[in-house]
Amino acid sequence: MAEGGPVTLEVLLRLGRDMLLKAGIPDAALDARLLVERFTGTTRTDAIIDPLRPVDSETSRKILKAFERRTAGEPLHRITGSRQFYGLELSLSPATLEPRPDTETLVDAMLPLVRKTVARRGSCRILDLGTGTGAIALALLSQFPEATATGVDVSAEALATACANAERLGLSVRFSATCSDWFQNVAGLYDVIVSNPPYIPRDDIAGLARDVREHDPRAALDGGGDGLDAYRRIAAEAARFLDDDGTIGLEIGFDQRQAVTSIFEGQGFELLGSAKDLGGDDRVVIFGLPVRSQA
Incomplete structure (x- = not known):
């Protein structure tokens, strides 16, 4: 991530999309968005209306680690720890x-x-x-x-x-x-x-x-x-x-x-x-x- 400036939702979304695209991950932009939302507790609407919202350094590190796991081939839902099934949010192990x-x-x-x-x-x-x-x-x-x-x-x-x-x-x-x-x-x-x-x-x-x-x-x-x-x-x-x-x-x-x-x-x-x-x-x-x- 860039030095000096604040880490924002916009920065993280762009970074994740670029990392996942480079790794050949299908649906890179979607996966990046879902990971950012999972670790920041934000929504797609938040990213649209408040793209410059700052993200603290600890959360940013967790998101970067999640991007790295995804580029290494780990499934999205294994990283987030849960998956929707029949309208139910189910934790995985x-x-x-x-x-x-x-x-x-x-x-x-x-x-x-x-x-x-x-x-x-x-x-x-x-x-x-x-x-x-x-x-x-x-x-x-x-x-x-x-x-x-x-x-x-x-x-x-x-x-x-x-x-x-x-x-x-x-x-x-x-x-x-x-x-x-x-x-x-x-x-x-x-x-x-x-x-x-x-x-x-x-x-x-x-x-x-x-x-x-x-x-x-x-x-x-x-x-x-x-x-x-x-x-x-x-x-x-x-x-x-x-x-x-x-x-x-x-x-x-x-x-x-x-x-x-x-x-x-x-x-x-x-x-x-x-x-x-x-x-x-x-x-x-x-x-x-x-x-x-x-x-």
Whole structure:
């Protein structure tokens, strides 16, 4: 930064844009603005009407460090420490996957099923396997005050992040956490089971975008040799935890619909529905147990 003159919003925004452009960062100006706003507590309007607003030296140093992290390839939301998901601001941690818009497709697909359960029973019990930030469970709870959810994760750090998110969003009374390797420590019956499990084939991880392979936890990406290990675990055990007419909603890789469907059908489930993401790729499959639903 220039010597002598005051550091202002305008100076920082220009510096960040130039640094990020030089590093080849897409949307350099937007990322620079979001970082400046995050660390100064200002808005876009502030920068427009008061571009010469001074920024103290300590905050300026933090912003410069944030620019350096971004130019080194660290994702924007890892630097800011949070990300919007389904209208909710969710804190991240090194143990959590960064929730992305594709996963909102799963929330959208499950809303009618939760609504139907609430209408029938007056409540809905949700189990979110591999909850991470709590994104899926908390998004559903935010839409249905009658629902409760249990977030399951093998990482205690991830569960602490999910619980902190629930607390900050005013949802902690209806959200509980269980440290478990999938169903190992789970008890009870649920109306809805949801999961965005790891589904990347192990050998494909090296070819993922840098911000994903270097900053998302590997355990949340690695789906085993063919990417389907987690689906096999869930399909083999889920029936014991589903109440009558219960449903399972899963995020999948763009080319995994047929394989995942075969796995669940092999365990007695039937495909009830599916959904595509905004890019037109298969992203969600929903299963139920027809024999039990007819009993």
